[in-house]
Amino acid sequence: MDQILIFIGCTYFFTSFFELQKLMKLFFFLNNINLFQQNAAALAQLGPGHIGPPPKKYKEVSTAYMKKKSKDIWSEEEVAEGSQYDDLTDPRPQPEYEIILKQSVKTEDLFLGLSRKDPSSMCCEAMLVNC
Numbered sequence: 001m002d003q004i005l006i007f008i009g010c011t012y013f014f015t016s017f018f019e020l021q022k023l024m025k026l027f028f029f030l031n032n033i034n035l036f037q038q039n040a041a042a043l044a045q046l047g048p049g050h051i052g053p054p055p056k057k058y059k060e061v062s063t064a065y066m067k068k069k070s071k072d073i074w075s076e077e078e079v080a081e082g083s084q085y086d087d088l089t090d091p092r093p094q095p096e097y098e099i100i101l102k103q104s105v106k107t108e109d110l111f112l113g114l115s116r117k118d119p120s121s122m123c124c125e126a127m128l129v130n131c
Helices: 017-044 107-112
Strands: 004-008 010-014 098-102 126-130
Antiparallel strands (some): 004 010
């Protein structure tokens, strides 16, 4: 067994078994490099979002059949909108009025915004009540 014949594209003659072992180690090394490159490519696609367990998939559920688990005293359907200021037991007539808030606008408000005014009632200079 001093001479072994291997066909890898062309014919090589090996005079000893040790040369064959060296060649097999080289092929094994190259194969491991290819596997490492494939694993590295797969790992390169991972990012910070892949750390931890996968996110849970929530099911779309219709609200008509959903069980309510809140501890609210009233539901939104039971409360009439805008009724927080209305007193139904008060027999007096309610006056009709309109409140208008006014601000003075200067050039620094328009171009630079340096006066730190906003359209809220906190920044108004005048309040007009129309009856």
